[in-house]
Amino acid sequence: MPKRIYITTPIYYVNDKPHIGHAYTTTVCDVYARFMRFAGWDVFFLTGTDEHGMRIEKVATGRAMSPQQLADENAVAFQQLSPLLGFTNDDFIRTTEPRHVRQVQTFVQKLVDTQTVYLGEFEGWYDEGQEEYIPQTKARELDYRSPVNNLPLVRAKEHNFYFRLSAFQGRLESLFEKNPDFVRPEARRNEVLGRLREGLQDVPMSRTNFTWGVPMPHDPGHVIYVWIDALMNYITALGLGEPDSDAYRQRSKYWPATYHIIGKEILWFHAVIWPAVLMALDLPLPKCVYAHSFWIREGQKMSKSLGNFIDLTTIKQYVDRYGLDAWRYYMATHGPLGATDADFRADHFHTVYNTDLANTLGNCASRTAAMINKYFDGFVPAEAGPNESALADEEGPDDLHRPIADHDWPAITKEAVSSSTAAMEKIDLARSIGCAIGLVRKVDAFINLTEPYKLAKDESKRGELGAILYQCLEAVRIASLLLWAVMPGKMSELWSALGLSIEPDAGRLAELAEWGGLEPGCRVRKIALFPRVDTLSVIEGAA
Ligand code: ME8
Secondary structure: OOOEEEEEEEEEEOOOOOEHHHHHHHHHHHHHHHHHHHOOOEEEEEEEEEOOOHHHHHHHHHOOOOHHHHHHHHHHHHHOHHHHHOOOOOEEEEOOOHHHHHHHHHHHHHHHHOOOEEEEEEEEEEEOOOOEEEOHHHHHHOOOEOOOOOOEOEEEEEEEEEEOHHHHHHHHHHHHHHOOOOEEOHHHHHHHHHHHHOOOOOEEOEEOOOOOOOEEOOEEEEEEOHHHHHHOHHHHOOOOOOOOOHHHHHHHHHOOOOEEEEEHHHHHHHHHHHHHHHHHOOOOOOOEEEEEOOEEEOOEOOOOOOOOOOEHHHHHHHHHHHOHHHHHHHHHHHOOOOOOOEEEOHHHHHHHHHHHHHHHHHHHHHHHHHHHHHHHOOEOOOOOHHHHHHOOOOOOOOOOHHHHHHOOHHHHHHHHHHHHHHHHHOOOHHHHHHHHHHHHHHHHHHHHHHOHHHHOOOHHHHHHHHHHHHHHHHHHHHHHHHHOOOOHHHHHHHHHHOOOOOOHHHOOHHHHOOOOOOOOOOEOOOOOOOOOOOOOOOOOOOO
16 A cells, blocks of 8 residues: 655635746645655645635736636636646646535534634734734834735724634644644744744634635625635645545545645745644644745845746746756756745856756766667677676776776665655755766766776777676666656656656656666667757846
């Protein structure tokens, strides 16, 4: 029985078109989901769109369309990200879908029945940008302006339904204490914990000043607060609110989530409000909320007012010039997964492409395949084994043999596979991918050290030459298995050049990654994976 994983992205607002931030979070989830499926896990990967709320109603009104029309238009743009960027999400949920609306009402009714939701009056500082009340002390710190759009906070008073968040103070504190990994990275956890310790207030969970939302059950004058509606997508997609449904039968097994991957600005909702709602519903809690930092642009925050967001058009230009796999590689290895923001710079992208992909991975695969073509007519030579023909040579190890003997490739590759897998399990994409690229660098160094092109001149060293080239290609093959999740297109191309038919969804990563999988005698074609891109010409709006 394979172990299960449920990974989610935030559901994105449809008030605007997708940009690099959205593409980034979903890429992180996709790389993880693909890797873990390959490693044999039963993975469910969810993304979708958040389609209710005042913000969407306002934008739609401004564009003289209905909120549903706006949602339909932009949801398509978000759905198109999957074929464009190679995402393998198992479902795409939209909060205006009946399956979601029905279950949100069921869950909210349950909260009313258990009195964790009550009717009351509230007055406070309201941030229209984030659709959230800001506590008095925080509002003062912010100079009564929205951290999202810098517009003045609005003094608002509402007769509303409230969620009894304050009742969960103790349970939330103990959740954080007992599960140091509930919120990652640690810097973010400390921030949440600090704010949690200031004490929790009840939060309004319905609105009466607009209508674009899920109606409150039995009280249609109120719509359910967009954040409560949105957070519930993680469970409505699995059918948890409808135990008689097919969705429930097929998907309820994936709850609780392994990872909710989000940006740091929405951590409070995920790390405090969401677990409290789940506790109130008597449902198990997610294992980890991972809040990454932000992409910034050439040193500046990306914002609508600066007009410097990397939008889909710019992303497509990068994909056209460098290839989709290179785009995914850059996202996964240089993105803001940790606690610091990452600067998207065109020149850095260019350098990383040429250094890691063209000069390291591409070059290493191509020179190894070229030598096998040149010296062995394209047939993979046998690994005679350094300890056999190559080293147990009557002359004993000389200077040339030494480096070969020093390279215990089965051990080196085994270590790379286990470190890469362990890092991926922790969602440390850069480290996981780094283990594979590190392996390729070792192969390159090995070629430089052993100089097979010199050995080729000496007929008596043919066994040794074959062994070296076998080892190089076998190590590259193993690295490619670890890199497939991030670069599925190019790694499949590499496999086909090696005559391998590998199905990552069959979940056999560990088995395939064992040393010796490459069969001597099989045919290797020439390989050109990542052509060098010499000039850094400016991509529209990218410099
Ligand atoms: O907040 N860098 O939706 P949203 C990296 N609907 N990631 C970024 C980013 C940046 N500069 N900008 C945005 C919402 N993101 C709610 C979520 S979930 C129940 C409801 C990513 O369209 C990041 O993942 O504003 C962030 O959390 C998300 O987009 C916000 O998307």
